[in-house]
Amino acid sequence: MSVTDHTLTTDPLTIAGRELSSRLLLGTGGFRSLEAIAAAIEASGSELVTVALRRIDPDARGSIVDALDHAGVQLLPNTAGCFTARDAVLTAKLAREAFGTDWIKLEVIGDDRTLLPDAPALLEAAEELVDDGFVVLPYTNDDPILARRLEDVGCAAVMPLGSPIGSGMGLLNTYNLRLICERAGVPVILDAGVGTASDAALAMELGCDAVLCASAVSRAEDPAAMARAVRLGTEGGRLAYRAGRIPRRLHAQASTPEDGVAQF
Amino acid sequence: MGGASRPAPLRAGAGVTILLNGEARELTPGTTVRGLLDALDVPGGTRGVAIAVDAEVVPRGEWETTELDHGARVEVLRAIQGG
Numbered sequence: 034m035s036v037t038d039h040t041l042t043t044d045p046l047t048i049a050g051r052e053l054s055s056r057l058l059l060g061t062g063g064f065r066s067l068e069a070i071a072a073a074i075e076a077s078g079s080e081l082v083t084v085a086l087r088r089i090d091p092d093a094r095g096s097i098v099d100a101l102d103h104a105g106v107q108l109l110p111n112t113a114g115c116f117t118a119r120d121a122v123l124t125a126k127l128a129r130e131a132f133g134t135d136w137i138k139l140e141v142i143g144d145d146r147t148l149l150p151d152a153p154a155l156l157e158a159a160e161e162l163v164d165d166g167f168v169v170l171p172y173t174n175d176d177p178i179l180a181r182r183l184e185d186v187g188c189a190a191v192m193p194l195g196s197p198i199g200s201g202m203g204l205l206n207t208y209n210l211r212l213i214c215e216r217a218g219v220p221v222i223l224d225a226g227v228g229t230a231s232d233a234a235l236a237m238e239l240g241c242d243a244v245l246c247a248s249a250v251s252r253a254e255d256p257a258a259m260a261r262a263v264r265l266g267t268e269g270g271r272l273a274y275r276a277g278r279i280p281r282r283l284h285a286q287a288s289t290p291e292d293g294v295a296q297f
Numbered sequence: 298m299g300g301a302s303r304p305a306p307l308r309a310g311a312g313v314t315i316l317l318n319g320e321a322r323e324l325t326p327g328t329t330v331r332g333l334l335d336a337l338d339v340p341g342g343t344r345g346v347a348i349a350v351d352a353e354v355v356p357r358g359e360w361e362t363t364e365l366d367h368g369a370r371v372e373v374l375r376a377i378q379g380g
Contacts, residue, residue, distance in 0.1 A: 061378040068379070085324025086347060088318040088372065089337060098345035125376055126354045131347035138380055233357045239325035247380060 044271070046243050048220055049136075049168040051107075055080050056237070057267045058222065059260070060247025067100040069256050074104045076260035077250070082106040083138055085113050086128055098132070109170070111138040116151070118158035120164040123142075125162050137162060138192070148198040151180050156186065163187035172224050175205070177212040180221075185266065190219050192245060195226030195236065199248045202231040205237055210234040214240030229259075230266030237270025238278070315369045330360040330371075337373065345376030 045052040059079040071174055074082060082101055098284035101108055110128035113123035118141060125137040128179045141158050150173050158185040162169045169188045173179055180191045193213055204210060211222035212220050222238035233244045244267050253259035303358065313324045317333070330348055331373040339346055348355045355363050365371060 060380040062380055064378060074357070083380030084345075084376050086374040086378075087377045089339070089346070089375045090377075091337070093375070096345065096376070097378055102344075109380070113379050123349065123352060123354070127347035127349055127372075130354055130356060131345050131374065131376060133344070140380075 044275070046220060055235070055245075055264075056080075056243040056271055057264050058082070059246040060245060061097065061101075061251070062113075062247050063251035064256060067095045067097065069251075070097075071100055071104055073142070073250050073260040074101075074106060076257040077149050077246075077264050080106055080265075081109050083109045083111050083245070084132070084249070086124060086131060087114075090173060094217070107136070108132050108134055109138050110134065110135055111172075112140045112158075114142070115140060115141055116154075117159065118143075118154040120225055121158040122161050122165075125158075125167060126165075129167070129229050133210065135166055136168045137170065139169050141186075144201040149194075150174050152176070155179075156182055159183055159188055160186040170222065175213070176210040177209055177216060180213045180217060184217060184219050188219065189220050190225035190242075191217060192222045195223055195232060197227045199225055199250060201228030202226055203228050204235055204239075209233070210236070211239050212239070214242075227263065230262040233263045233266035234270035234273070238273050240274055243267075313365065313367045315365050315367070315371050317371050318373060324365060325346075328365050330363045330365065332366060333371070334360065334373070337375070341361050343375075348372070349373050349374070 034281045045054050046056050055156045057079050059074060059077050060083045072207045084097055086099040093231055096254045110132050112124040121139060121141045128137060129135060139159055141154040144150050155171055159169050159171050165187055168269050170190045170192055171183050171188050174184060175193045180193060183191050193210060195204040220242035222243040222245055223241045227233055227246045227249045229249060234243050246263050250256050250263060254284050264285050313326050314321055315324060350369050
């Protein structure tokens with residue numbers, strides 16, 4: 034870890050042997066147009082971008098795959114909308130067929146109201162997909178024990194939530210997130226809950242290796258500007274983490290020398 | 298996925314009825330996955346499309362040869378924004 038590298042150019046994120054120079058992953062849900070996605074990708078600098086599968090719609094216009102290929106990013110399909118391990122595993126296999134990638138952002142959701150992960154089903158699906166050769170990036174609770182279990186079954190990263198999907202409530206349990214980061218042997222990617230740039234910065238300062246951001250950018254008034262802001266937040270947080278922050282103190286500590294003060 | 302009921306049993310001389318994305322659809326007997334995609338205006342070689350028949354993935358290389366039987370539950374999926 035070099036603190037003389039102020040540009041992060043020699044600080045890549047490595048997931049399953051693949052190096053990424055950007056530590057910001059972008060979700061594509063919620064954008065108003067493919068053009069808006071393209072502009073946000075460029076502003077974010079992201080190299081890994083999510084995509085989903087749904088029943089074919091004869092009225093759909095434009096191809097998200099073409100747009101993302103044109104942007105030169107790697108696709109990260111998800112299993113959003115799956116409530117059982119069985120459905121998530123099948124969706125992952127369909128995504129592998131559709132996109133030609135073994136990478137999967139694994140989501141197994143417990144209910145519609147919270148969209149929180151269903152821990153037992155998530156673990157079951159993760160294990161099955163790892164055994165089938167997938168590079169599994171599970172969307173998980175901010176639970177250090179579950180994160181460890183997911184790593185133990187072979188997940189390539191863990192993606193704890195800051196707060197529920199789309200809530201924009203930021204990081205609700207920074208204590209647990211720190212515990213996850215301290216112990217993890219695979220990259221920790223803060224997923225869900227980011228509302229603005231400072232949330233991304235805080236996640237990185239806590240020791241997260243990357244941030245995945247969707248709604249905060251896609252539903253912002255100016256998505257491309259927010260993409261840039263979250264990028265800078267992510268980079269700032271990463272640099273601050275590496276630089277080593279000062280400890281918090283209860284009382285003040287003068288920064289100006291106290292010796293030699295004039296006596297009037 | 299699934300949960301929809303299967304079409305009624307095949308009667309002698311009747312056509313093939315599948316459940317396509319949850320809705321009944323009549324097909325000519327012998328229609329393949331590729332033939333169905335043609336009918337849906339999905340061009341060959343399209344990236345971002347995947348097919349499941351009776352909750353099993355049909356690999357791209359088998360689209361031309363996989364015939365759809367009466368009662369098959371077919372899911373035709375494509376890439377959308379998400380995540």
